[in-house]
Amino acid sequence: MAEETNQLFTREELKSRNKRTDAVLIIHNEVYDVTQFLDEHPGGEEVLLEKAGQDASEPFEDVSHSSDARSLMKKYKIGELVEADRKASKAAYAPQWSNDQPQEQGNAWSSWLTPLLLGIAATIIYRYLFA
Numbered sequence: 001m002a003e004e005t006n007q008l009f010t011r012e013e014l015k016s017r018n019k020r021t022d023a024v025l026i027i028h029n030e031v032y033d034v035t036q037f038l039d040e041h042p043g044g045e046e047v048l049l050e051k052a053g054q055d056a057s058e059p060f061e062d063v064s065h066s067s068d069a070r071s072l073m074k075k076y077k078i079g080e081l082v083e084a085d086r087k088a089s090k091a092a093y094a095p096q097w098s099n100d101q102p103q104e105q106g107n108a109w110s111s112w113l114t115p116l117l118l119g120i121a122a123t124i125i126y127r128y129l130f131a
């Protein structure tokens with residue numbers, strides 16, 4: 001409930017928060033304090049520290065983080081950028097479920113092709129054996 005108290009930051013004031021003892025990331029105009037997460041990040045602390053104090057939206061999306069990763073990051077959110085420092089979000093930053101759909105469509109072909117071929121094979125065998 002108290003979650004809605006949103007602290008606002010400028011890009012300028014976040015720049016210096018790039019240390020192992022105080023590391024923040026800007027991802028899609030939201031600000032994350034990842035100091036406690038450095039040790040736990042499956043991708044390693046190096047990549048996070050490299051982007052600390054800066055905008056990490058692109059490298060974050062380049063990795064195609066899982067939906068687990070996306071819900072995990074909520075835990076580290078400390079606020080958002082002030083209106084003037086925000087970037088328009090791109091279509092590529094769409095919610096994670098929209099990324100899953102093309103994959104399913106790509107698989108749809110093979111998912112009905114296999115039973116179809118099995119069906120044809122069974123029909124041929126049946127005819128030879130019992131016709």
Ligand code: HEM
Pocket residue numbers: 025032034041042043044047048051056059060063064065066067068069070072073076
């Ligand atoms: C709060 C922000 C972040 C969270 C919560 C997070 C979480 C995770 C998680 C849970 C994984 C395991 C794989 C998965 O579930 O997708 C992962 C992998 C990874 N992450 Fe992050 N991540 C964050 C930010 C970043 C950023 C900013 C970068 C790059 C600059 C990055 C680079 C990577 C890399 C390279 C991997 C390894 C991919 C692999 O080995 O397959 N992460 N991250």
